[in-house]
Amino acid sequence: MVIEMRIVILSDFDGTIIHSDGFEELLKIYAKTEYPSLMSAFNQERIDSETLLQRGFDALLQRATLADLNQILDKIQVDPSFPLLAEFCKENEYELIIVSDGLDWYIKRILGRYGLENLPTITNIVTFDDNHVRLSFPWRDMQCRICHGQYGTCKGKAVREHKNSGAYVAIIGDGLTDRCGIYDADLIFAKSKLKTYCSSAGYPFCEFHDFTDIINALRNASLQ
Ligand SMILES: [Mg+2]
Ligand SMILES: [Zn+2]
Incomplete structure (x- = not known):
C-alpha cells in the first residue's frame, strides 16, 4: 500500500543556507x-x-x-548545494520552506539572485518607509517552552502548524533558534550548535555538512 503524505522540509537560513548571518x-x-x-x-x-x-x-x-x-x-552567497536541494524538493513534490528568525527582506533579496525568491518563508517581516522600519512577528509564540516569545519566529510553532495539518516534517538547522523546532519534528538535520544541543538533550538527529548530505538522506529514507 502506498501512503500519500505531504512532506514538508523546513530549513533555517542564516548559518545554514548562507554561511554567515545576514x-x-x-x-x-x-x-x-x-x-x-x-x-x-x-x-x-x-x-x-x-x-x-x-x-x-x-x-x-x-x-x-x-x-x-x-x-x-548582494555580496552574500548561498551554499552552492542549496539550489540542488530546492531542485530535489521540486522533483519529489516536497514542500521546501525557509524558517528563520531573520528577516524576509534579506532572505528574499539573497535568494533572488539564484532565482529562488519564490520559496515560501516563515519569518519576521520588515517594511521600510523613508528611513523608518516597521517590524512584525507573525510567528512569535509566547507559549513556547524553549523561547517563551523571546524569538520573533518560533520554529516550534512552524513545525506544529504543519504537523497539525497532517504533514511529515523535517527540520534543518545549525543554531540555538532552531531548538524550538526539534521537539515535534519527524526528522532533524543538525550541525554546529544545534548538533551539540541535540546530542546533549538526547534527540536523534542526522548530522549534515551541506545539502548534498540531506538530499542523500532523504533519498535513502524513501518517504513516499
Ligand atoms: Mg542558523
Ligand atoms: Zn519557540
Missing part, C-alpha cells in the same frame, strides 16, 4: 560599535529578537541608506 553582516559594517554588545545581550537572552532587530536598525540607519545595506547583501 543581519550580523550589516551590523559588522555599519554598526561596528553597537554590534558586540547587541549580540552578547541577545545570546545571553537579555534582549529578544525584536529588540535586537529594532536597535540594530536604529544604529544601521544612522550611517547607511537602504541602498548601502542592499549592496552588502
Whole structure:
C-alpha cells in the first residue's frame, strides 16, 4: 500500500543556507560599535529578537541608506548545494520552506539572485518607509517552552502548524533558534550548535555538512 503524505522540509537560513548571518553582516559594517554588545545581550537572552532587530536598525540607519545595506547583501552567497536541494524538493513534490528568525527582506533579496525568491518563508517581516522600519512577528509564540516569545519566529510553532495539518516534517538547522523546532519534528538535520544541543538533550538527529548530505538522506529514507 502506498501512503500519500505531504512532506514538508523546513530549513533555517542564516548559518545554514548562507554561511554567515545576514543581519550580523550589516551590523559588522555599519554598526561596528553597537554590534558586540547587541549580540552578547541577545545570546545571553537579555534582549529578544525584536529588540535586537529594532536597535540594530536604529544604529544601521544612522550611517547607511537602504541602498548601502542592499549592496552588502548582494555580496552574500548561498551554499552552492542549496539550489540542488530546492531542485530535489521540486522533483519529489516536497514542500521546501525557509524558517528563520531573520528577516524576509534579506532572505528574499539573497535568494533572488539564484532565482529562488519564490520559496515560501516563515519569518519576521520588515517594511521600510523613508528611513523608518516597521517590524512584525507573525510567528512569535509566547507559549513556547524553549523561547517563551523571546524569538520573533518560533520554529516550534512552524513545525506544529504543519504537523497539525497532517504533514511529515523535517527540520534543518545549525543554531540555538532552531531548538524550538526539534521537539515535534519527524526528522532533524543538525550541525554546529544545534548538533551539540541535540546530542546533549538526547534527540536523534542526522548530522549534515551541506545539502548534498540531506538530499542523500532523504533519498535513502524513501518517504513516499
Ligand atoms: Mg542558523
Ligand atoms: Zn519557540
